[in-house]
Amino acid sequence: xKWLSTEEQAAWRAFLHATTLLEDHLDRQLQRxxxxxxxxxxxxxxxxxxxxxxxRMTELAEKTKITRSRLSHAVARLEGNGWLRxxxxxxxxxxxxxxxxxxxxxxxxxxxxxxxxxxxxAIFDRLSPxxxxxxxxxxxxxxxxxxxxxxxxxxxLR
Amino acid sequence: xKWLSTEEQAAWRAFLHATTLLEDHLDRQLQRxxxxxxxxxxxxxxxxxxxxxxxRMTELAEKTKITRSRLSHAVARLEGNGWLRxxxxxxxxxxxxxxxxxxxxxxxxxxxxxxxxxxxxAIFDRLSPxxxxxxxxxxxxxxxxxxxxxxxxxxxLR
Numbered sequence: 593x594k595w596l597s598t599e600e601q602a603a604w605r606a607f608l609h610a611t612t613l614l615e616d617h618l619d620r621q622l623q624r625x626x627x628x629x630x631x632x633x634x635x636x637x638x639x640x641x642x643x644x645x646x647x648r649m650t651e652l653a654e655k656t657k658i659t660r661s662r663l664s665h666a667v668a669r670l671e672g673n674g675w676l677r678x679x680x681x682x683x684x685x686x687x688x689x690x691x692x693x694x695x696x697x698x699x700x701x702x703x704x705x706x707x708x709x710x711x712x713x714a715i716f717d718r719l720s721p722x723x724x725x726x727x728x729x730x731x732x733x734x735x736x737x738x739x740x741x742x743x744x745x746x747x748x749l750r
Numbered sequence: 751x752k753w754l755s756t757e758e759q760a761a762w763r764a765f766l767h768a769t770t771l772l773e774d775h776l777d778r779q780l781q782r783x784x785x786x787x788x789x790x791x792x793x794x795x796x797x798x799x800x801x802x803x804x805x806r807m808t809e810l811a812e813k814t815k816i817t818r819s820r821l822s823h824a825v826a827r828l829e830g831n832g833w834l835r836x837x838x839x840x841x842x843x844x845x846x847x848x849x850x851x852x853x854x855x856x857x858x859x860x861x862x863x864x865x866x867x868x869x870x871x872a873i874f875d876r877l878s879p880x881x882x883x884x885x886x887x888x889x890x891x892x893x894x895x896x897x898x899x900x901x902x903x904x905x906x907l908r
Contacts, residue, residue, distance in 0.1 A: 593867055595866060610893040657774070708753060713895075
C-alpha cells in the first residue's frame with residue numbers, strides 16, 4: 593500500500609472538486625430548464641442517436657454505465673412524462689426495449705442548446721485543444737480500467 | 751450557441767463514462783469496507799486534516815463542495831455512528847462546528863489504506879506523471895470556472 597504523492601493528492605482533490613461542482617451545476621441547469629436530472633437527459637440523448645431511437649434496456653444500461661435498477665426507475669419516470677415508452681423484445685420474451693417517443697425527441701431538441709451551452713461554458717470554452725485531447729485520453733484510460741478485468745463489478749450487470 | 755466538435759464530444763462522453771464508473775466504484779468500495787458512501791468518507795478525511803480535527807459546518811460544506819442540507823444529513827448520520835459530534839460555536843450562537851471523534855479518526859485510519867489503494871488502482875497507477883499533472887490542471891480550471899462569477903450558484907451557499 594502506497595499513499596498518494598503530493599502531486600497525486602492535489603490532482604485527486606481538484607478532480608473531486610471539479611466533478612462534484614459540475615454534477616451539481618448540470619443537474620441544476622437541467623432541472624430548471626427541463627425538469628429532469630442530468631442522468632435522465634443522458635438516457636434520452638443516447639436513445640436519440642440510435643437507429644429507430646430505440647435500444648434494449650440491458651444495452652442502454654451499459655451505454656450509460658448505470659445499474660439496471662437505476663435505469664428501470666428512470667425509465668418509469670420518463671415514461672410517465674410521455675418521453676419514453678417500453679416495448680417487449682420480439683426475439684427475447686423477457687427482454688424490453690426503450691423507445692424515445694416523438695414528444696421525448698422534441699423535448700431533447702428544445703433543451704439540447706441550453707445544455708450544450710452549459711457544458712461548453714463550464715468545460716470546453718475554458719480548455720485549449722491540447723487539454724481537450726488530454727481530458728479525453730485520461731478519461732478513456734480511467735473508464736477502460738474500470739471495465740477490467742473480465743467479470744469486473746460493472747453497474748449494468750447488477 | 752455552438753455544438754460540440756467531434757473531439758469535444760468524444761472527450762465529454764469519455765469523461766462522463768469515467769466519472770460515472772468511478773463514483774460507482776468508490777461508493778461500492780467504501781460501502782463494503784466502511785459502510786459509508788464516498789462523500790461521507792470525504793467529510794471525515796477533510797476534518798482529519800484540520801487543527802483539532804474540527805471545522806465550522808459552513809466551511810466544511812464549502813471545502814467539500816456540497817449543499818448545507820446534504821451536509822446536515824450526512825453529519826447526522828455520521829453522528830449516529832459516533833464518528834462525528836456537533837458543538838456550538840462560541841463566537842456565533844447560530845453557528846455549529848463538526849468535530850471528528852476519536853472513533854471517527856480510528857475508522858478513517860482503518861479504512862484509508864483500502865480506499866487509497868482503490869483510488870490508486872483506478873486512476874494513478876494508470877496515468878503517467880504528465881497525465882497526473884494534466885488531470886490536476888484541467889480539473890482546477892473546471893472547478894475555478896464553476897466558482898465564477900462572484901455570487902455564482904455554488905452548493906454551499908444554498
